[in-house]
Amino acid sequence: MTILPPPIGLLAELTHRCPLGCPYCSNPTRLDPKSTELDTATWQRVFQEAAELGVLHVHLSGGEPASRPDLARLVASCAELGLYSNLITSGVGLTESRIGTLGEAGLDHVQLSIQDAVPESADRIAGYRGAFARKREVARLVVAAGLPLTVNFVLHRGNIDRAGALVELAIELGARRVEIAHAQYYGWALTNRAALQPSPAQVRRAVAEVERQKAAHAGTIVIDHVAPDYHARYPKACMGGWARRSLNVTPSGRVLPCHAAETIPGLEFWSVVDHSLGEIWTSAPAFNAFRGTDWMREPCRSCPRQEVDFGGCRCQAMALVGDPRATDPVCTLSPDRAKVDAAVLAETGGDREDQGYVYRR
């Protein structure tokens, strides 16, 4: 028996509350209400157990983590434990004094989402008037406080033609790093897929533009470019493999191998309220359900790429073909790939009218 390697990252979803209403939100369609959120002491225990387990990075996320008044205390706990703390934020709720307090508490890094390079469009996508101006100001305050800044953009039909302008905006804001992630269709985002899906031609232009900028700006800004899997040849190595590198704790304490895992019926999730993080990592049924390669069927079972992409994403197989053991249907070796191509064509071909978003409220 091989020894299970420790996880690298913990995604701490401190709350599902969020002031924005982004149509591409990957959080589940049913959210944990505020009354069920873990308290400060429980999160501190979770961080302690994470550090003992070998976790290195803690991503403080949500929802909007700044909705939690105890955010600075949680950052301080991570710092005391030697955990690298990364705040994933919309920026709404962060004032100059709050950013200062987080910096003093030992925050390592801030990742700020921005919805577009054009203010009116950015506000429309976020469903929040004034969001763009607010975010610009937060970026300035983060850089002024001496904290390293990453700007995160999710690309979709509403902003993909400005991929180059987004990178330039990130440079102007003083970010050291920018994430360009093509929308992925989980949770709320799946509801809006028809309104978000870019055409294959738009994707090709955007990918070429981002790759050109990557080379042009080396040493100024690092561009991490997450490929659009519906338009790829092989699936993404989702989460670096199921239960292989990270854990995800929901606001009420359920521990998931990935963000969307609760969309798979029949999986048993354990909570930090009842179990230690270490027990959950090694023994929770949901973590062992798709760990390794034994669960695979053909074409994955005999595929030389089985430890490259681990069969892709279980939740996507569930969502698109109704079977979490199937090969991720975005794979060109999957018998179901035609369904993905048909969806892209139906959503982007011909003279379609632009659809409105279903906002998350």
Add this chain to the structure above:
Amino acid sequence: MSDTIGPEARPRLPRGVRLRQDPARGAWLLLAPETLFELNQSSVEILKRCTGEKSLREIVDDLAVTFAVERERLERETTALIGQLHDKRLIDL
């Protein structure tokens, strides 16, 4: 870019980039936003000295004396490592 790094540059790890020993994996790691690198012993010795106080020349001198290694080779290795990390914005000059 890396080819412009001169001997008087004073490399330092910026905030958000941390060198740490990891008991769980028995390794030295460089932690950075959304990424980490496992380091070999010579990289660890170089990066421990990247505090912004010493110039590249002084770092190489120190390493050459401490480990009794040929200076020219050390200079090449050190410049290459710092150049790669600088391109990734993991070292400031």
